Amino acid sequence: MQLLAFDDEVPLARKLAEALRWPWATVQRHRFPDGETRLRLPPALPWGVVLLRGLQDPNAKLTELLLAAAGARELGAGHLTLLSPYLAYMRQDMAFTPGEVVSQRHLGALLATVFDTVITVDPHLHRVATLDEVLPGRRGLALSAAPLLGAHVAQVLPRALLLAPDEEAAQWVRAAAVAHGLDHAVCRKQRHGDHEVDVALPDVGVRGRAVVLLDDVASTGRTLAAAARGALAAGAASVDVAVTHALFIGDALAQVQAAGVRHVWSSDCVPHPSNTVSVVPLLAQALQTPQMPQTPDLGRT
Ligand code: R5P
Numbered sequence: 001m002q003l004l005a006f007d008d009e010v011p012l013a014r015k016l017a018e019a020l021r022w023p024w025a026t027v028q029r030h031r032f033p034d035g036e037t038r039l040r041l042p043p044a045l046p047w048g049v050v051l052l053r054g055l056q057d058p059n060a061k062l063t064e065l066l067l068a069a070a071g072a073r074e075l076g077a078g079h080l081t082l083l084s085p086y087l088a089y090m091r092q093d094m095a096f097t098p099g100e101v102v103s104q105r106h107l108g109a110l111l112a113t114v115f116d117t118v119i120t121v122d123p124h125l126h127r128v129a130t131l132d133e134v135l136p137g138r139r140g141l142a143l144s145a146a147p148l149l150g151a152h153v154a155q156v157l158p159r160a161l162l163l164a165p166d167e168e169a170a171q172w173v174r175a176a177a178v179a180h181g182l183d184h185a186v187c188r189k190q191r192h193g194d195h196e197v198d199v200a201l202p203d204v205g206v207r208g209r210a211v212v213l214l215d216d217v218a219s220t221g222r223t224l225a226a227a228a229r230g231a232l233a234a235g236a237a238s239v240d241v242a243v244t245h246a247l248f249i250g251d252a253l254a255q256v257q258a259a260g261v262r263h264v265w266s267s268d269c270v271p272h273p274s275n276t277v278s279v280v281p282l283l284a285q286a287l288q289t290p291q292m293p294q295t296p297d298l299g300r301t
Contacts, residue, residue, distance in 0.1 A: 001287075002045060004072065005052040006064070012085070012268065012280070013052050019284035027051075027068050037064055041071050049077035050287060051115075056247055056270050058088035069114040079116050083287070085269035085279060086217075086245045087120035090134070093127050108134035119286055121145050121269050121279055122216045122244040126168050143286055145267040146214065148277045149242040150176025152265055153212050157240070161209045163187060165199055165227035169215045172244070176214055187227055199226040207235030213261075217245040221252030225259035232260045241265065246272035 003024035005013030010026065017024035028040040049072050053065050065082075072080055092103035111118055117139040123131055131140025153160050153176070162182050164173035166189035177184035185202040192198070211231045213224050218241070228239040239261050246266035248256075253274075256264065265276040 001048040001050065002042075003050050003052060004041065004045075004068070006061075006068075009052055009054065011271070012054075015278070015280045016052065016283055016287075019280050020287060027064075029064065037067075039064060039068050039071060041068065041075055043075060045072055045076040047076065047078040048081075049079070050081040050083050052083045052085075054086045054270060055084050055088035056086050056245070066110075066114060073114075080114070081117040081119060081287075082111060082115040083283065084118065084120045085283070086247075087118070087123045090124040091126075093125075104128070104134060108140075109136060112136050112138040117141065119143065119283070121267070121282070122172060124168070124216055141286060143279070143282050144172065144175055145244040145269065145277065145279050145282065146172035146175040147179040148267065148279065148282065149214060149244065149265065150180040150182060152277050153214075153240075153242055154180035154182055157210045157212065159210060160212045160240075161185065161204070161206060163202070163206075163211055163213050163227065163231065165189060165213050165215055165223045172216055173214045176242075187230070189223060189226075191223075195220050195222050197222040197226045199223065199230050201227075201230045201234055206231050208237050210238050210240070211236040212240045212242055214242045216243065217247055218243045218252060218256070218264075218266075219247045219249055221248060221256040224261065225255045228256065228259040228261045238262050243267075243274075245270050246274050248272060248274075 001022050003017050003022050007026045025042045030038040089103040089107040112135040119141040121143045123142050131142040162173050162177045162184040164170045164186040170186045173184045185204040188200045190198045213227050231239050240263040241261050242265045244267045264274040266274040267277045267279050268275040
């Protein structure tokens, strides 16, 4: 097995390769003046290859990813895994208005044409139960950083109340709370636009409590900011944030802090100054499980 990583993912790749004791190499890129990219892979690849590529800023990365995957096949990869700690385009899982393209379904179908397996962390699966359903005919593995974030919260704030800022985050909050014996509850959210969000607190007492908002992704930060303002207005002693994917676009972090959030803890799925919890052991364990190929599958067509 060999790990391949794009040149801007070297820190995570190095830690992961160390944990796995696997060889690793970078996908070298040259950007031509016209915006095209020349990619260079190791000239001979083993049968089993894992391509590490987080898909934050997805539009800029997808073309290179598809080219690298096709190149890896030509250079010897018989079984190709995409390891994408953040898998983009998972939120558009239905046509919310007539004519909308269901990006989750179509990106999944596209990835299924080039990868045998896709592994990710806390994909935003809401109306779809499993990642396998997103990848027709291929293997999808959705890991979760929620129990790791829960462990961190339980260690620093053993009496915290974990709050999901919306119904979709209930799955992660429940997993984190149950694993570590924390109280939890779920808010209700109404989104009116990219930056306009209302969050209603659940009917539980937050007065005097150390509240931790736990979500899969912070993008504009407006969801977390609205929930934090609500919790503080209801008398929470403190509000901290734990997220798997710290996208924090533009002024998002400033907005969250301005809403009164004290600490932001995130996993290292997306590199960010708030990274506190590492998913490297989780990823390494998944890559060493028996369903990952260790020898060529001669029956593969
Ligand atoms: C949506 O349901 C997700 O779980 C997040 O709550 C949402 O994507 C966060 O977006 P933003 O940071 O832009 O409010």
